[in-house]
Amino acid sequence: MEIKSYLNNQQRIVEDGLQALMLQATGPFFKHLEAMRYSLFVGGKRVRPILCLATGQAIDNRPETANNLLPIACALECIHTYSLIHDDLPAMDNDALRRGKPTNHILFGEAGAILAGDSLLTFAFELLSREKNNTLPAEKRLRIIEMVARAAGPLGMAGGQALDIDSEKTAVPFPVLQTIHLAKTGALITCSVQAGAIGAGASPEQMEKLTIYGEKIGLAFQIVDDILNVTSTTEQLGKAAGSDANRGKATYPAYFGVEQTKIMAKEAIEEAIDALLGFDVKADPLRQLATYIYTRSN
Amino acid sequence: MEIKSYLNNQQRIVEDGLQALMLQATGPFFKHLEAMRYSLFVGGKRVRPILCLATGQAIDNRPETANNLLPIACALECIHTYSLIHDDLPAMDNDALRRGKPTNHILFGEAGAILAGDSLLTFAFELLSREKNNTLPAEKRLRIIEMVARAAGPLGMAGGQALDIDSEKTAVPFPVLQTIHLAKTGALITCSVQAGAIGAGASPEQMEKLTIYGEKIGLAFQIVDDILNVTSTTEQLGKAAGSDANRGKATYPAYFGVEQTKIMAKEAIEEAIDALLGFDVKADPLRQLATYIYTRSN
Numbered sequence: 001m002e003i004k005s006y007l008n009n010q011q012r013i014v015e016d017g018l019q020a021l022m023l024q025a026t027g028p029f030f031k032h033l034e035a036m037r038y039s040l041f042v043g044g045k046r047v048r049p050i051l052c053l054a055t056g057q058a059i060d061n062r063p064e065t066a067n068n069l070l071p072i073a074c075a076l077e078c079i080h081t082y083s084l085i086h087d088d089l090p091a092m093d094n095d096a097l098r099r100g101k102p103t104n105h106i107l108f109g110e111a112g113a114i115l116a117g118d119s120l121l122t123f124a125f126e127l128l129s130r131e132k133n134n135t136l137p138a139e140k141r142l143r144i145i146e147m148v149a150r151a152a153g154p155l156g157m158a159g160g161q162a163l164d165i166d167s168e169k170t171a172v173p174f175p176v177l178q179t180i181h182l183a184k185t186g187a188l189i190t191c192s193v194q195a196g197a198i199g200a201g202a203s204p205e206q207m208e209k210l211t212i213y214g215e216k217i218g219l220a221f222q223i224v225d226d227i228l229n230v231t232s233t234t235e236q237l238g239k240a241a242g243s244d245a246n247r248g249k250a251t252y253p254a255y256f257g258v259e260q261t262k263i264m265a266k267e268a269i270e271e272a273i274d275a276l277l278g279f280d281v282k283a284d285p286l287r288q289l290a291t292y293i294y295t296r297s298n
Numbered sequence: 299m300e301i302k303s304y305l306n307n308q309q310r311i312v313e314d315g316l317q318a319l320m321l322q323a324t325g326p327f328f329k330h331l332e333a334m335r336y337s338l339f340v341g342g343k344r345v346r347p348i349l350c351l352a353t354g355q356a357i358d359n360r361p362e363t364a365n366n367l368l369p370i371a372c373a374l375e376c377i378h379t380y381s382l383i384h385d386d387l388p389a390m391d392n393d394a395l396r397r398g399k400p401t402n403h404i405l406f407g408e409a410g411a412i413l414a415g416d417s418l419l420t421f422a423f424e425l426l427s428r429e430k431n432n433t434l435p436a437e438k439r440l441r442i443i444e445m446v447a448r449a450a451g452p453l454g455m456a457g458g459q460a461l462d463i464d465s466e467k468t469a470v471p472f473p474v475l476q477t478i479h480l481a482k483t484g485a486l487i488t489c490s491v492q493a494g495a496i497g498a499g500a501s502p503e504q505m506e507k508l509t510i511y512g513e514k515i516g517l518a519f520q521i522v523d524d525i526l527n528v529t530s531t532t533e534q535l536g537k538a539a540g541s542d543a544n545r546g547k548a549t550y551p552a553y554f555g556v557e558q559t560k561i562m563a564k565e566a567i568e569e570a571i572d573a574l575l576g577f578d579v580k581a582d583p584l585r586q587l588a589t590y591i592y593t594r595s596n
Contacts, residue, residue, distance in 0.1 A: 023452060023453070028461060028474060028477050029452060029453060029457040029460065029461060029481075031460070031464060032452060032456075032457050032460035032461065033452060033457075035460075036452060082416075086412060086413075086416060089409075089412065091407070091408035091409045091412060092409045092412070109389070110389035111387075111389045111390045111460075111463050112460065112463075112464075114384055114387065114389060114390070114412060115384075115456050115457075115459055115460040115463075116460075117416075118380075118384060118415075118416075118419065118456045119451050119452035119456040119457060119460075121416065121419060121420065122419065122447050122450045122451035122452070122456060123447065123451050123452055125423045125443060125446075125447040126444060126447035126448055126451060128443075129440050129441075129443040129444040129447060130444055131440070131441070131444065137436075138435075138436035138437045138439075138440050139436045141436075141440055142427050142429070142436050142439055142440060143427075143429070145423060145426075145427040145443060146424060146427040146428055146429065148423075149420055149421070149423040149424035149427060150424055152420045153417050153420035153421050153424055154321060154327060154330060154331060154334060154417035154420070154421055155321070155327060158330075158413050158416045158417040158420060159327040159330050159331075159413075159417060161413055162327065162329070162330035162333075162409075162410065162413040162414075162417075163326060163327060163330065165409045165410075165413075166329060166410075176326060179326050183327075
């Protein structure tokens, strides 16, 4: 399997899903819906929804399972997009560029961007709970909603971002950096894998292994982000390079240097792939996604 | 029944519920959780959770139903509180005072306040989906989650706030003002009533009547807010009086004058109470709540 063409294919499935599920920008709320759509469709690797779909596929590759998982995958992308909009705000990271394009508040103003983020977060829970076209039992859907809310909430992504901002320009002990990474980035990535597992009917043993896979690639993803922020140009990243150092953010390279950090990322990826022992060829996309997360350039 | 003592009693039930369900401020996320707790416990009339509980009680006054509704009621208050925190931000209404106390961003900074709001919104969906201590069937809980997400999202509360901000200092036609009120304030109030109805097992006919009740008091609530903003002092309101006119906001009094607007609020309240014909004495709290919404002074 060629990972590039797999990713392109899955990205198209996610884009089509988002286009079908996302509200159209019409009526009195036109501008607000436009602001939501702008950031949702401005690009992006779609890592979280693809992880969700690939995890489902690793367990059960029937079309019905993929259909049930698509709104969940799209909801995860809505939550990720909301977090980027809010992270970029002047009061937070104050970034003007994201994915090579102007950030949401540059185009829609600060109030417009805050509310676009709020609505994307809220709409995600509408997607997760909507009655239409879903054969997943209600109990499982509730379990997924609870899991997503925990991963994105005060002890997950939003809490991690709060801790990250508070820790700027302070000498953060390594365990605090780990807590920030785990909450801010790791939780939603791990949850994307777990949601796919629940939605595809994973056994408890499968769930345990996939959770380890999710945790390890969540860690690797953030470490690689830290490395790219140091080693890439703004053009390569599509967002401001070197911004972590400028803001005095604690990062893995700041503790261990770039070379040692690369080794740590590679180890996490290997542990992720090892966790998939016992899964058959249906889990090959997950294995290749792990490698892609290590080798990606933005 | 004395409405004052009923409200005091219900407020205590909601406060106790929030204290029991809300995360404690400990550990690495201490400051973030403190920011969430500050706005949640700084005061408030608790109108939405009380409406939810009173609607449930109007249909079925067994303790089990009240127990099932309490986390839903608390989730509605978390969503309302998040909306106040974001509305008060410098990029939006730029208010320094709320409930007679400093607003969230005055104490926790803009980034801290944005994230406290984000986490309260997300935590609300955790409360709505949590497995613990809930005998409500999963299908009903999903239906409530979907309804709450719609009421709070892009075509509801958040969209209404976006439209409200965009419409400042412009000559807004009356139908647009109605759309703003309906989305920004009405949707979550109506949803509070509907969630209580679903959680207590309302019949389709009961649901229809209670929806009218919810819509009418939602309308009355916002009209009375508009009136109080004109006729009260900052001390009475606990927030900046006269702020609507200063910001060039479209309001009912700006269209119709204070006296005519009062008549319109009274009519909406009467229609709300009329919608409860056929409900027995268990609906008396709902009837008195309607009157309270008309006569409240902040």
